[in-house]
Amino acid sequence: MPERIAEVTALLAEVLAPRAPLTVIVDGGDPGAAAAFASRLAAAFPAGSRAWNIDAVLGLSGPGAGGFDSALNVLEPATDQILVYLRGGPRNRFIAGDGERRAQVVIDHRDPDWPVIRHVHPSLADPDRWYLSESRAFFTARAANWDVTFGDDLPAYAKAVREAGVRPGDVALDVGCGTGRALPALAGAVGPAGRVIGLDFTPDMLAEARRAGRDAVAALIVADARRLPVADRTADVIFAAGLVNHLPDPVAGLTELARVTRPGGRLAIFHPVGRAALAARHGRTLRPDEPLSRARLIPLLAGAGWETTHHEDGDDRFLTLATRLP
Ligand SMILES: C[S@@+](CC[C@H](N)C(=O)[O-])C[C@H]1O[C@@H](n2cnc3c(N)ncnc32)[C@H](O)[C@@H]1O
Numbered sequence: 001m002p003e004r005i006a007e008v009t010a011l012l013a014e015v016l017a018p019r020a021p022l023t024v025i026v027d028g029g030d031p032g033a034a035a036a037f038a039s040r041l042a043a044a045f046p047a048g049s050r051a052w053n054i055d056a057v058l059g060l061s062g063p064g065a066g067g068f069d070s071a072l073n074v075l076e077p078a079t080d081q082i083l084v085y086l087r088g089g090p091r092n093r094f095i096a097g098d099g100e101r102r103a104q105v106v107i108d109h110r111d112p113d114w115p116v117i118r119h120v121h122p123s124l125a126d127p128d129r130w131y132l133s134e135s136r137a138f139f140t141a142r143a144a145n146w147d148v149t150f151g152d153d154l155p156a157y158a159k160a161v162r163e164a165g166v167r168p169g170d171v172a173l174d175v176g177c178g179t180g181r182a183l184p185a186l187a188g189a190v191g192p193a194g195r196v197i198g199l200d201f202t203p204d205m206l207a208e209a210r211r212a213g214r215d216a217v218a219a220l221i222v223a224d225a226r227r228l229p230v231a232d233r234t235a236d237v238i239f240a241a242g243l244v245n246h247l248p249d250p251v252a253g254l255t256e257l258a259r260v261t262r263p264g265g266r267l268a269i270f271h272p273v274g275r276a277a278l279a280a281r282h283g284r285t286l287r288p289d290e291p292l293s294r295a296r297l298i299p300l301l302a303g304a305g306w307e308t309t310h311h312e313d314g315d316d317r318f319l320t321l322a323t324r325l326p
Contacts, residue, residue, distance in 0.1 A: 037109070085105070085107070139205055157272065200222065228259075245271075255304040257304070274318060
């Protein structure tokens with residue numbers, strides 16, 4: 001079994017086994033994928049609970065692209081019934097509805113040999129247990145091709161940096177900087193008197209940034225946005241592209257960004273494609289209550305110490321600007 005499948009099933013078994021007796025229902029993915037994943041998950045349960053759980057784990061693979069509904073649109077989650085949804089396969093087209101909506105566990109399964117946990121309901125496990133290792137696994141697999149896939153976006157980053165009002169002499173942090181696509185524009189805007197720091201918790205992303213020579217314009221630091229190794233009130237401006245939607249607790253993350261920003265400092269939350277296109281890229285549909293929706297984001301920012309000054313949620317880009325409250 002590929003090591004990644006073993007890691008994911010071991011982690012889930014560790015989280016779920018103490019909750020037995022329970023039924024785990026796996027659905028989604030390519031035809032047959034749910035049954036295969038369910039049997040691997042059953043095998044990962046510790047010996048003591050294994051006999052019981054092998055019977056309990058079901059794989060409902062369904063007929064795929066026809067008009068059939070996902071089992072997860074019908075079943076209700078309960079404390080003794082865990083719904084696991086595999087993103088990917090024919091249901092990615094959402095002909096049959098968004099099966100992951102009710103699932104307590106969501107796994108990116110577009111590459112069946114590289115499954116990655118994307119959501120575990122907080123009642124099952126604290127994000128600290130899975131978020132860092134799984135998010136890194138997600139982005140590590142994408143690091144080498146990141147710039148090849150998204151390289152054309154660089155002018156859009158430069159425009160967003162201009163609109164964020166970055167000034168000569170500023171200290172600018174690019175949090176979740178990835179391969180550093182915003183770093184040259186940030187460095188140009190702060191000029192020789194300023195300073196740019198790129199922070200990301202996926203070392204392979206920063207390695208690609210170095211390979212692209214972006215360490216010449218910015219310091220690169222491996223760090224978790226939820227616990228930045230940066231003193232209070234250091235930054236004049238924070239650039240966060242494609243970060244906030246990945247944070248398990250957006251208000252805590254935005255509060256941490258506020259901590260390291262001086263009063264009056266600015267935050268730019270950016271993505272070079274619209275939210276719906278981004279969700280589709282991740283194999284899911286957009287929910288009305290997503291953290292980046294206007295209705296949620298502006299109160300979230302206010303609760304974290306930011307005043308929103310601009311909110312643009314278009315089809316082809318997302319840009320919210322906010323100012324750190326005193
Ligand atoms: C969608 S990518 C965007 C990368 C880059 N900002 C860009 O626009 O090309 C998200 C990046 O955020 C990083 N990331 C996600 N959660 C993070 C966290 N809690 N702390 C630090 N980096 C994080 C990932 O490793 C990844 O490189």
